[in-house]
Amino acid sequence: MALLPILCYPDPKLHKVAKPVAVVDERVQTLVRDMLETMYEAKGIGLAATQIDVHERVIVIDVSEERDQPLVLINPEIVWTSPTKHLNEEGCLSVPGIYDGVERFDAVHVQALDGQGQSRTIEAEELLAVCIQHEMDHLMGKVFVEYLSPLKRNRIKTKMLKALREESR
Numbered sequence: 001m002a003l004l005p006i007l008c009y010p011d012p013k014l015h016k017v018a019k020p021v022a023v024v025d026e027r028v029q030t031l032v033r034d035m036l037e038t039m040y041e042a043k044g045i046g047l048a049a050t051q052i053d054v055h056e057r058v059i060v061i062d063v064s065e066e067r068d069q070p071l072v073l074i075n076p077e078i079v080w081t082s083p084t085k086h087l088n089e090e091g092c093l094s095v096p097g098i099y100d101g102v103e104r105f106d107a108v109h110v111q112a113l114d115g116q117g118q119s120r121t122i123e124a125e126e127l128l129a130v131c132i133q134h135e136m137d138h139l140m141g142k143v144f145v146e147y148l149s150p151l152k153r154n155r156i157k158t159k160m161l162k163a164l165r166e167e168s169r
């Protein structure tokens with residue numbers, strides 16, 4: 001297993017749209033294991049392959065308290081959304097230290113392949129539903145800060161670029 005570098009906003013590679021996975025083979029299963037290790041090490045609850053510069057439709061999530069219930073979603077598609085939405089405080093491993101409110105559906109049903117390539121439907125609500133929607137946005141090349149006002153987004157971009165410059169000194 002390997003820890004993978006996570007792209008930071010405003011890296012343009014975060015805006016690439018991910019391609020479907022053709023077959024869940026050993027390469028994809030290794031990617032999933034590496035993504036889980038990277039997510040756990042970074043203290044995140046979700047990670048999309050886009051965030052590690054792999055532009056395939058793969059997501060890993062673990063919202064459990066014990067961090068022992070990994071969920072793998074390959075080629076996920078939302079097949080149902082609740083009629084209601086809620087404003088949730090979100091953060092992102094690609095935008096470290098930044099949290100803000102984003103409106104998401106209260107519940108979603110998602111059709112996806114698991115880590116063995118088996119089709120399954122996930123019925124998610126609360127934090128899991130928010131996390132799935134957030135990670136699926138990454139697969140479409142969208143970062144949560146894009147839901148914020150242009151003023152907030154520009155402030156975040158400036159802050160992130162400054163942090164990158166200081167880090168590279």
